[in-house]
Amino acid sequence: MGGGTASRNGWTDSAHSPVERDAVPLRTSVLLTLTALATGPSAVRGQGVDDALGAALVGVLVSVPVTLGYSAFRAQTGDYVWNGRDVGRRVAVVGTAVVGISVGVALASGERFDLGDALVGAGVGAAAGALVGAGVAQLTSSTPEGRWCGMLMGLGAGALVGSVWATVSGSDGESVTAPALAVRLPVALPVLAR
Amino acid sequence: MTAVGRVATRHHGLWLLPGLVAGLVACTETTDAVGGIGPAGIDPLVPSAVDAMVFLVGDAGAAEEGLSPLMVELREDVESWAGALPDSAVMVVFLGDNVYESGLHDPGERGYDRDTLRLHTQVRAVTGLQASRHGARATFIPGNHDWANSVGAEGLARVRNMEGRLRLLAADGTAAVGLEPEPGTPGPTVLDVGTRARILALDTHWWLSEEDGTAKSAAETAMADAIRSAGQRRVLVAAHHPLASGGPHGGTIPFLPTLGIQFLAHKGGLLVQDMTSTPYRELIQDFEGVFRESGPPLAVASGHDHSLQVLDVPLDETDGYVQLVSGAGSGLTRVRPVPGMAWARRAPGYMRLAFLTEGGVILHVVAGSPELVYCGAAVQVGACMSAGVDSVHVVYSRRLR
Numbered sequence: 001m002g003g004g005t006a007s008r009n010g011w012t013d014s015a016h017s018p019v020e021r022d023a024v025p026l027r028t029s030v031l032l033t034l035t036a037l038a039t040g041p042s043a044v045r046g047q048g049v050d051d052a053l054g055a056a057l058v059g060v061l062v063s064v065p066v067t068l069g070y071s072a073f074r075a076q077t078g079d080y081v082w083n084g085r086d087v088g089r090r091v092a093v094v095g096t097a098v099v100g101i102s103v104g105v106a107l108a109s110g111e112r113f114d115l116g117d118a119l120v121g122a123g124v125g126a127a128a129g130a131l132v133g134a135g136v137a138q139l140t141s142s143t144p145e146g147r148w149c150g151m152l153m154g155l156g157a158g159a160l161v162g163s164v165w166a167t168v169s170g171s172d173g174e175s176v177t178a179p180a181l182a183v184r185l186p187v188a189l190p191v192l193a194r
Numbered sequence: 195m196t197a198v199g200r201v202a203t204r205h206h207g208l209w210l211l212p213g214l215v216a217g218l219v220a221c222t223e224t225t226d227a228v229g230g231i232g233p234a235g236i237d238p239l240v241p242s243a244v245d246a247m248v249f250l251v252g253d254a255g256a257a258e259e260g261l262s263p264l265m266v267e268l269r270e271d272v273e274s275w276a277g278a279l280p281d282s283a284v285m286v287v288f289l290g291d292n293v294y295e296s297g298l299h300d301p302g303e304r305g306y307d308r309d310t311l312r313l314h315t316q317v318r319a320v321t322g323l324q325a326s327r328h329g330a331r332a333t334f335i336p337g338n339h340d341w342a343n344s345v346g347a348e349g350l351a352r353v354r355n356m357e358g359r360l361r362l363l364a365a366d367g368t369a370a371v372g373l374e375p376e377p378g379t380p381g382p383t384v385l386d387v388g389t390r391a392r393i394l395a396l397d398t399h400w401w402l403s404e405e406d407g408t409a410k411s412a413a414e415t416a417m418a419d420a421i422r423s424a425g426q427r428r429v430l431v432a433a434h435h436p437l438a439s440g441g442p443h444g445g446t447i448p449f450l451p452t453l454g455i456q457f458l459a460h461k462g463g464l465l466v467q468d469m470t471s472t473p474y475r476e477l478i479q480d481f482e483g484v485f486r487e488s489g490p491p492l493a494v495a496s497g498h499d500h501s502l503q504v505l506d507v508p509l510d511e512t513d514g515y516v517q518l519v520s521g522a523g524s525g526l527t528r529v530r531p532v533p534g535m536a537w538a539r540r541a542p543g544y545m546r547l548a549f550l551t552e553g554g555v556i557l558h559v560v561a562g563s564p565e566l567v568y569c570g571a572a573v574q575v576g577a578c579m580s581a582g583v584d585s586v587h588v589v590y591s592r593r594l595r
Contacts, residue, residue, distance in 0.1 A: 033201030068455065071464045080466035080473065081459065083343035145470050150463050 051113035052103050055167070058118040059102030062159045065097035065126055069156020070094050072149040098160065105167050117166045125162015129154035236277070241278035241557070243550050246388030248430065250378050250545040251499020252289030254523025255339060259315045261570040262524060263582025264542045264562060269319050271546070272561065277324035283388045284330040286319050286476035287395075289497035289520060290337025290434030297340045297352025298359060299471070313359060316523075321369045331370040333385060334360060337434035337497060338399045338467055345403040353377040380404070380413040382431075384420050390549040396492070398435040401480070402466055402473045414480055418488035428555055429491035431546065435467075435497055437478045438507045438517045440532040441499025443468050448528070468497070482509060490515040492555060492594055495545070497521030501529040502545070502559055503538040504592065516594055518557070520545045526564055537590050542567040547594075555594045562586035 011140060015016040067090050074090075081087060106113040133154015249272060257265050268286070276284045293313050299306045319325075320332045340356060341349035357373040364371050374395035375381030382394035394417060404410060421429050440446055445468070447457050456465075463470040469478070485491065486509055494518040503519035517534075522542050529538045543561030549558065566582030569575050 064455065068458055068462075068464075071459065072462045075462065075464045075471070078472075080471055081464050082345065082466055143463075145461070145472065148458070148462040150465075152458060 008028065011192055051106055054113045055106030055118070056099050056113045057101040057113065058106075058122065058167075059099030059164055060095070061119070062122050063091070063098040064162050065152075065159040066098050066156040067094045069153040072152035072156075076146070076149055101160070102163065103169075105164050109168055113167065117169075118163045121166020122159045122163035125165065126155050126159035129156070129158015130162070132158070201255070214508045239548055239556060241275070243552070244275075244283075244548045245390040245550040245551045246283045246285070247275045247279060248387060248393065248547045248549070249284075249286040249319075250289060250390055250495045250518060250520040250547065251286065252434070252521035252524045253291040253311055253337070253500055253525060254288060254316050254518075255292045255294040255337075256524035256532075256568070257315050258311055258570065260270075260579070261568060261575065262315065263566055263569065263579050264523065265315055265319065265412050266546070266579065266583050266587065267560070267562070267586040269322055272319050272330055273322040273324045275546075276320075276322070276328040276330040279328070280388070282329040282331070282441070282546070284325070284383065285391075285393070286330070286332040286394065287495065288316055288332065288334045288523075289432060290335045290496060291339040291497060291521075292316060292334050292337065293352075293356065294339050294524070296342035296344075297349070298355040299352070300355060310359065313356065314363075317360070317363055317369050317371050320371065324367070329370060331372075333393070333395060333432075334371065334373045335432055335434055336373065336394050336399060338402075341399045341403075343467075345348065345424055348371065350378050350397075370460055380409070382417050382420050384412070386427065388549060390427055390551065391547075392420070392429045393426045394429065394431045396431065396433040397440050398433040398477060399476045402435070402471075410480065413513055414484050417481075421484070421488040421491055426553065428549060428553070431481075431491045431494045433494065433496055435474065435477065435510075436496035436498055436503075436517055436519050437481055437494055438505045438532065438534060439469070439496075439499045439519050440503060440505075440529045440538055441501050441519065441521075442527050444532060445500050446528055446530040446532075466582075478557050483517060485509055486513075492516065493518050493547075493557075495520060499529065500525045501528040501538060501540045502543050502561055502590075503529060504536045504557070504559070504590065505532070505534045506536055507534050516557075518545055520559075522561070522567075524567065526567060536592070539589065540564060541589070543586070543589070557590075557592045557594055558588050559590035560586060561589045 019120070071090055075081075101117075106118075130151050134147060136150040136154070137150020141147050141150060249268065251268060254265070259265075261361050270285060272284060292310045296305075298309045298313060316334070317332065320330045324330075335357065336353045336356070340353055342352045343349075353373070354377045358581050360371045360373050363369050374383040374385065375397050376383070378400070379397065380400045381396040385393040385395060387393065396417070399408065417431075422585065435442070438444065447460050459465050460468050460470055463472060465471060466473055468474060481494075490509055490513055495518045497519065498521050500518055500521045501519060502522050503517070505517040505519070506514060507517050508514040520543070522540075523544065524542075525543065526540050529540050531538075537559070539559075539561060541561040541564050543559060546558050546560065548556045548558070562582055563585035566578060566585055569578035569582060572578035
């Protein structure tokens with residue numbers, strides 16, 4: 001009986017090699033570069049460093065529930081957290097993507113970034129998402145863990161959508177970044193779906 | 195002093211004053227303790243009435259030679275009982291996480307020297323004069339940290355390193371030690387001790403990572419067969435992961451230290467090593483299914499949570515088993531009451547099961563002061579070690595079924 005050749009993660013011995021792990025920093029670097037390239041032109045539009053830093057801060061905060069929700073999704077597909085490295089890899093990939101999205105959206109909006117609006121949006125979105133996720137999971141899952149997972153996925157998705165929505169809407173409620181989002185989100189989503 | 199006499203004095207007059215032990219427990223209870231001394235009137239342990247003695251030590255993989263009072267006391271305890279009982283009647287079972295943080299590295303890798311030291315610290319439990327002369331053995335069961343908290347080739351290589359190292363020590367006559375079951379296999383390995391004890395050694399980390407249902411079914415069939423064929427032997431299932439626990443892996447997770455993140459991850463079953471994950475829940479269901487089919491074992495002995503716990507786990511209205519959590523070999527985590535918990539304490543310690551000639555089994559829990567679990571940070575290491583060894587006593591006893 002060979003342990004390790006058929007694992008719950010679907011890893012084979014070769015697929016769990018150090019080569020696979022080494023690819024993670026590479027992916028992170030590529031993502032950072034793409035994010036910088038995508039957001040660079042926005043700086044020309046007269047926005048300051050403080051806008052980018054504020055957006056990055058929101059991204060860091062939002063990346064916590066998003067990473068949790070992402071991990072919950074992975075657990076539902078049979079991929080659990082085995083160790084601290086798993087946590088680190090997910091934070092590195094998902095966290096970077098969310099920060100990239102946050103900064104990209106803020107700069108692409110062409111307006112001054114409002115930290116308060118973004119945080120409120122994230123909070124309201126997280127709460128609403130968690131409620132919806134819990135409700136859906138209540139109907140679809142027969143286990144307590146499944147219901148918690150549904151809530152976590154809703155929490156993460158809601159936080160991300162809420163913060164982005166608040167940012168792109170701006171204080172006057174106008175959405176100005178739909179074209180920019182259409183360009184930038186596809187950059188991050190493949191990484192999120194890894 | 196005779197060997198039997200030494201047992202009597204070094205081990206706290208076990209057949210002299212059970213009430214004294216009860217008083218001692220009352221004085222040393224901590225806020226992280228549940229229950230008391232257990233039923234009064236426990237028969238005193240007379241070596242001539244003991245057929246086999248099994249020591250249960252878990253998660254001792256951070257203990258280091260000269261810095262762990264518990265390991266000193268364990269070695270002396272093993273010496274005493276090895277000298278007092280017939281040959282080959284003493285076995286020490288290390289219940290996994292035998293080398294922190296990530297198992298035994300390859301020779302030449304960073305951490306190898308430290309890993310080896312930690313493993314040898316535990317091996318020393320059976321290298322004393324009496325233990326060697328009378329065939330006391332130590333069996334190491336792999337835990338998740340011995341698998342480097344991973345699956346696949348890397349984790350398996352660490353377990354094989356440990357198995358190889360122990361085989362070398364056994365081959366050169368240093369100690370009667372070995373790793374069970376064979377690396378990368380679930381077990382059970384059947385270990386008979388004396389004429390009354392049967393231990394089934396299992397690798398539950400394999401269970402958590404394996405998806406091959408056929409392989410699991412085969413292991414479960416073998417487990418049921420081993421329980422059914424035990425005859426007059428009482429069966430002890432030894433596996434790293436407990437089937438019930440009031441420790442962090444069972445759900446006792448503080449909210450604040452990680453701002454709720456670990457709490458949420460546990461609730462969502464994201465952490466495979468927690469009982470809320472699907473693989474772990476399946477493991478419990480699988481084992482209890484075997485117990486229903488074959489009849490329950492006397493007890494399941496595990497580590498994983500770093501505390502000492504005794505839990506009565508029902509299988510149905512009339513049957514059940516005792517879960518022993520003995521994972522306080524080198525570190526401590528909190529423990530809280532859960533259904534079925536008879537006794538628990540957050541303290542460094544180990545358990546021993548005396549399999550009596552007449553068929554009964556008596557559990558003793560031996561524990562010391564929580565502050566003296568590790569003397570590496572002490573200003574005066576010698577004083578810490580002395581105080582630590584002196585603090586170790588029998589704190590709970592109970593006749594099992």
